[in-house]
Ligand code: NDP
């Protein structure tokens with residue numbers, strides 16, 4: 001059987017790091033990208049340079065992204081699966097108190113970089129009848145206070161995934177949008193600017209989704225028979241549900 005290759009963005013932490021482990025364990029080659037080179041090097045040290053190819057760059061830097069792609073060693077150059085996972089939420093403040101710089105960073109990372117990499121890899125994904133797994137979020141479907149631009153970026157990811165499927169109709173390329181709820185990773189640490197106590201408090205007693213749960217889900221989707229496409233998958237901890245709608249009263 002030929003060895004398949006996945007490009008997993010955001011591979012230095014959380015879902016991405018766990019997904020690297022899952023795919024390497026399953027016999028795939030992995031291109032692992034993220035900004036923190038030392039963490040990527042740890043993956044290489046653990047699994048070997050023939051299994052993991054590290055690429056340290058900021059996904060918002062299109063020139064660096066293109067250079068990384070152009071410089072892929074031949075063993076990693078045929079990409080069968082793109083996992084668009086790199087992303088972040090910044091801040092929990094309501095819109096009227098939010099930081100515009102943080103809003104733009106979320107859009108640049110979660111939206112602009114995701115479509116740029118997708119656009120770059122589409123020709124070869126089509127040629128190889130490959131697959132794209134986009135990591136969206138329940139925040140793209142359910143509004144919550146402080147979700148503002150983060151939720152907006154994830155609504156984009158979900159809809160972009162569906163539109164991509166339509167455009168790729170007949171090509172054999174599978175596109176999936178995974179929409180997780182509360183998962184314990186470095187996500188809340190990043191969102192709160194490094195507040196470990198806030199992160200611990202958020203997940204306390206919740207039994208949240210783990211990074212391994214999402215890695216197993218991506219593995220399952222990627223290894224389904226070619227005639228099956230998981231188009232959208234919402235996944236929450238059993239302890240989480242959506243209860244919406246608030247009312248402001250006069251006086
Ligand atoms: P983590 O913070 O643990 O991981 C985020 C990853 O994204 C890191 O590897 C980070 O790498 C990478 N990343 C962020 N910004 C950039 C950048 N500018 N350039 C390159 N890489 C970047 O969080 P999660 O694993 O939880 O998040 C993964 C994805 O899952 C995100 O898209 C997130 O929105 C989504 N998600 C998370 C949920 C949760 O509750 N945890 C639920 C639903 C969706 P580095 O810092 O090294 O660059």
Ligand code: 8X3
Pocket residue numbers: 136137138139147180181182183
């Ligand atoms: C992360 C899930 O609900 O904390 O995307 O925004 S949530």
